[in-house]
Amino acid sequence: QAIRLADHRPPSHLVESVALTFRLAPRGTRVLSTIRFRANPDGLADGNLRLDGENLRLISCAIDGQPLTALDYLLTPEGLTVPAERLPGPAFTWTAEVEIDPADNTALEGLYTSGGMFCTQCEAEGFRKITFYPDRPDVMAPFTVRIESDLPVLLSNGNPGASGPGWAEWHDPWPKPAYLFALVAGELVAQSDSFTTMSGRQVDLNVWVRPGDEGKCAYAMDALKRSMRWDEEVYGREYDLDVFNIVAVDDFNMGAMENKGLNIFNSKYVLASPETATDRDYEFIESIVAHEYFHNWTGNRITCRDWFQLCLKEGLTVFRDQQFSADTRSAAVQRIEDVLQLRARQFREDAGPLAHNVRPDSYVEINNFYTATVYEKGAEVIGMLRRLVGAQGYRAALDEYFRRHDGQACTIEDWLAVFQDVTGRDLSQFKRWYTQAGTPRVTARWTVEGARLRLTLAQEVPATPSQPLKEPAVIPVAMGLLAPDGTELLPETLAVLDGPETTLEFDLAGLAARAGVPVPDRAIPSLLRGFSAPVILDAGLSREDRLVLLAHDPDPFNRWEAGRSLMRGALMAMLTDGAAPDPALFDALGRLLADERLDAAFRALCLALPSEDDLAQAAHDARLVPDPTAIHATRRAMQTAMAAALREPLAALYDAMDPGPAYSPEAGQAAKRSLRNTALALLARVEGPARARAHYDAATNMTDEIAAFTVLLEAGDTEVAGRFHDRWKGDRLVMDKWFMAQVAHAAPEAAVATAEALTRHPLFDWTNPNRFRSVIGGLTAGNPAGFHDPTGAGYRFLADWLIRLDAKNPQTAARMSTAFETWRRYDADRQALISAELDRIAGADGLSRDLGEMVARMRGA
Ligand code: ARG
Ligand code: ZN
Numbered sequence: 001q002a003i004r005l006a007d008h009r010p011p012s013h014l015v016e017s018v019a020l021t022f023r024l025a026p027r028g029t030r031v032l033s034t035i036r037f038r039a040n041p042d043g044l045a046d047g048n049l050r051l052d053g054e055n056l057r058l059i060s061c062a063i064d065g066q067p068l069t070a071l072d073y074l075l076t077p078e079g080l081t082v083p084a085e086r087l088p089g090p091a092f093t094w095t096a097e098v099e100i101d102p103a104d105n106t107a108l109e110g111l112y113t114s115g116g117m118f119c120t121q122c123e124a125e126g127f128r129k130i131t132f133y134p135d136r137p138d139v140m141a142p143f144t145v146r147i148e149s150d151l152p153v154l155l156s157n158g159n160p161g162a163s164g165p166g167w168a169e170w171h172d173p174w175p176k177p178a179y180l181f182a183l184v185a186g187e188l189v190a191q192s193d194s195f196t197t198m199s200g201r202q203v204d205l206n207v208w209v210r211p212g213d214e215g216k217c218a219y220a221m222d223a224l225k226r227s228m229r230w231d232e233e234v235y236g237r238e239y240d241l242d243v244f245n246i247v248a249v250d251d252f253n254m255g256a257m258e259n260k261g262l263n264i265f266n267s268k269y270v271l272a273s274p275e276t277a278t279d280r281d282y283e284f285i286e287s288i289v290a291h292e293y294f295h296n297w298t299g300n301r302i303t304c305r306d307w308f309q310l311c312l313k314e315g316l317t318v319f320r321d322q323q324f325s326a327d328t329r330s331a332a333v334q335r336i337e338d339v340l341q342l343r344a345r346q347f348r349e350d351a352g353p354l355a356h357n358v359r360p361d362s363y364v365e366i367n368n369f370y371t372a373t374v375y376e377k378g379a380e381v382i383g384m385l386r387r388l389v390g391a392q393g394y395r396a397a398l399d400e401y402f403r404r405h406d407g408q409a410c411t412i413e414d415w416l417a418v419f420q421d422v423t424g425r426d427l428s429q430f431k432r433w434y435t436q437a438g439t440p441r442v443t444a445r446w447t448v449e450g451a452r453l454r455l456t457l458a459q460e461v462p463a464t465p466s467q468p469l470k471e472p473a474v475i476p477v478a479m480g481l482l483a484p485d486g487t488e489l490l491p492e493t494l495a496v497l498d499g500p501e502t503t504l505e506f507d508l509a510g511l512a513a514r515a516g517v518p519v520p521d522r523a524i525p526s527l528l529r530g531f532s533a534p535v536i537l538d539a540g541l542s543r544e545d546r547l548v549l550l551a552h553d554p555d556p557f558n559r560w561e562a563g564r565s566l567m568r569g570a571l572m573a574m575l576t577d578g579a580a581p582d583p584a585l586f587d588a589l590g591r592l593l594a595d596e597r598l599d600a601a602f603r604a605l606c607l608a609l610p611s612e613d614d615l616a617q618a619a620h621d622a623r624l625v626p627d628p629t630a631i632h633a634t635r636r637a638m639q640t641a642m643a644a645a646l647r648e649p650l651a652a653l654y655d656a657m658d659p660g661p662a663y664s665p666e667a668g669q670a671a672k673r674s675l676r677n678t679a680l681a682l683l684a685r686v687e688g689p690a691r692a693r694a695h696y697d698a699a700t701n702m703t704d705e706i707a708a709f710t711v712l713l714e715a716g717d718t719e720v721a722g723r724f725h726d727r728w729k730g731d732r733l734v735m736d737k738w739f740m741a742q743v744a745h746a747a748p749e750a751a752v753a754t755a756e757a758l759t760r761h762p763l764f765d766w767t768n769p770n771r772f773r774s775v776i777g778g779l780t781a782g783n784p785a786g787f788h789d790p791t792g793a794g795y796r797f798l799a800d801w802l803i804r805l806d807a808k809n810p811q812t813a814a815r816m817s818t819a820f821e822t823w824r825r826y827d828a829d830r831q832a833l834i835s836a837e838l839d840r841i842a843g844a845d846g847l848s849r850d851l852g853e854m855v856a857r858m859r860g861a
Contacts, residue, residue, distance in 0.1 A: 117186025182259030258295030315378020486552030601671035744782025751786020780819035810848030
């Protein structure tokens with residue numbers, strides 16, 4: 001049942017045009033389709049007409065007006081095939097009428113209802129749940145859609161056509177694959193605006209939400225306009241329809257979807273007001289609105305030939321949204337946040353049983369491959385390419401990519417060929433980033449002899465499931481050299497490690513002369529600046545070297561990285577031999593905190609400790625068995641020690657970083673709140689909760705309110721949850737935070753019981769993916785020590801809920817099952833407990849292909 005890249009065949013038929021009519025009704029929607037087919041001149045297939053279709057009640061179908069009977073086709077639960085000999089010729093028109101049941105569609109894939117509205121999610125293979133169609137991205141066609149419904153707002157892709165009471169028509173002139181189809185119908189209100197493109201065309205913009213939410217769309221609209229401008233300025237990409245619609249939906253499996261001209265969003269990534277959304281929420285809204293908008297060119301105008309090429313659109317579009325955020329906010333802070341995310345999710349994935357290539361070779365269920373590897377590592381690969389060919393080469397290659405492939409469904413080979421042709425660079429070895437899984441490990445060692453520094457870089461790519469042997473990757477290592485007093489000796493240069501090992505030589509005497517300083521007897525390499533490659537670096541630095549980099553590295557990423565590795569080292573020493581935390585580290589952090597030239601958000605990041613999961617992985621990498629309870633306690637002890645050592649500067653920052661009462665989500669103000677709230681949480685470790693209580697009472701925005709709320713929860717405040725609940729019980733998105741915070745900030749030994757109790761709360765609607773993630777994810781991701789409770793109660797709780805959810809919503813169940821992916825790190829008792837739960841899930845009645853595949857891979861089957 002695995003689908004393999006090697007088996008890819010072009011479709012037998014292409015589609016010239018599609019016309020769809022929807023007669024909407026919650027329990028029995030009729031879909032009428034008229035599809036103009038023509039034989040594919042490049043078709044290698046048998047010439048049969050193969051249409052995908054699932055959960056469709058076929059009412060009638062015909063070819064060129066001649067009704068087909070059951071003898072004319074083969075109908076299976078997966079689709080319908082008309083044999084070549086029943087087809088009238090190379091070109092013909094297929095018509096069909098089917099009935100579907102949107103109200104019963106709890107998988108939230110295809111056409112479904114959410115809070116009284118109709119909406120769709122077709123990527124990757126949801127269109128086949130709407131009507132019979134060659135549901136594969138290399139079949140592209142213009143669509144015309146007619147919607148019939150009494151609901152007031154009726155939307156589909158493209159430009160609006162005629163409409164009247166109870167119906168509306170839409171036409172999308174740009175050929176697109178079926179996964180970009182969308183339809184929305186409901187009682188919706190819009191915040192509207194307009195945008196004039198670089199060639200002077202006016203585009204109507206709308207953000208559609210439920211009545212009552214119209215006051216919460218301004219930021220999404222603003223982010224959209226800024227994204228449109230940025231893509232014109234930075235990539236020369238102009239929008240290509242008369243309207244651009246965004247719709248917010250409460251029940252949505254993922255973040256958002258880039259349907260042509262009609263983006264559909266999880267409401268959590270659209271709706272925001274200062275009182276209900278945090279600075280972080282605003283940041284996500286901005287980057288996801290940008291991401292989906294940027295897909296219009298990287299994904300829609302140029303799409304993927306097949307789903308193995310998913311990274312072609314996702315890696316590139318994530319890279320583009322990261323660039324946008326870096327340009328809009330602080331580039332250094334953005335980079336650190338992106339790397340934190342990459343390490344937390346992608347390195348974790350790459351180190352376990354779910355490791356896969358950025359371009360996978362095979363899959364059972366494609367929805368299981370919308371992963372951190374495809375998205376985030378896929379973006380890192382683009383970033384490396386850009387670094388290797390330079391900003392100008394990159395821009396020239398992108399211009400050529402859009403010129404050459406507009407309107408096509410492409411592959412990674414097409415993409416790399418553009419870069420080779422434009423820059424003349426041979427990328428055959430670079431391509432391994434797409435075809436080899438696993439995070440490369442780079443080791444750096446150096447010696448100084450007679451003012452010559454010899455730096456040796458070596459790499460190793462670890463074995464991953466089904467890939468025991470690896471070839472060396474092409475690793476761009478941005479680097480500099482510092483003198484022991486912090487003077488910059490070698491300004492940033494790019495070294496490229498493309499074999500198992502390479503040695504570089506530097507003449508310290510010459511470098512010192514150029515820098516105008518005496519020749520030092522040693523130098524400190526600052527390697528992998530800006531995290532120039534997604535690798536694990538053993539930098540070979542001493543504690544003293546790292547303190548120098550923390551104080552002086554001109555590269556802000558490596559400055560932060562030096563602090564982080566010192567902190568991780570100190571935590572590991574506390575964990576393994578009870579060593580007291582390093583006072584030199586606290587001194588260095590204290591100096592950094594007081595440095596007003598540094599961005600407040602950067603300072604906040606420097607104060608943040610590595611996560612519990614990060615430490616568990618660090619323990620595992622050091623060939624220790626991580627103890628989640630001890631890790632939790634150690635981390636808390638570190639916070640207390642840090643707070644005690646830095647109490648005065650933290651209290652001073654708490655006062656100095658008050659941005660005042662007028663809220664703005666922009667980066668400068670958000671940075672202050674971030675540093676101030678970091679100080680608040682640390683100070684509570686030594687002062688008790690009084691300050692947090694006052695902070696909570698004084699809060700006029702959700703960023704401050706939730707920050708104080710979590711501190712109070714950790715301090716054991718028993719009444720704050722009730723107060724928060726009474727204030728916010730009417731707001732779904734805020735209540736998601738309420739559910740999540742209580743689980744994530746419960747004491748480990750109480751976490752499972754807290755989560756269980758919350759699943760019995762009247763507002764716990766487990767069929768809503770956001771609410772499910774709040775409680776179940778609040779435990780698995782938010783409270784690792786609670787999840788890994790030695791009794792196995794956390795594992796049982798997760799497995800029970802996965803089995804229950806899987807029957808309704810396989811996609812979200814499969815996604816949440818990744819909480820088990822690290823199970824081999826732990827002790828034999830925990831492994832046995834998890835293994836038993838994985839077996840129990842594997843044996844569940846009617847297990848979905850989605851969850852079935854995940855469990856099989858995690859068990860190593
Ligand atoms: N293409 C969408 C995005 O990246 C996500 C679609 C996720 N689909 C899925 N089946 N998981 O913006
Ligand atoms: Zn995307």
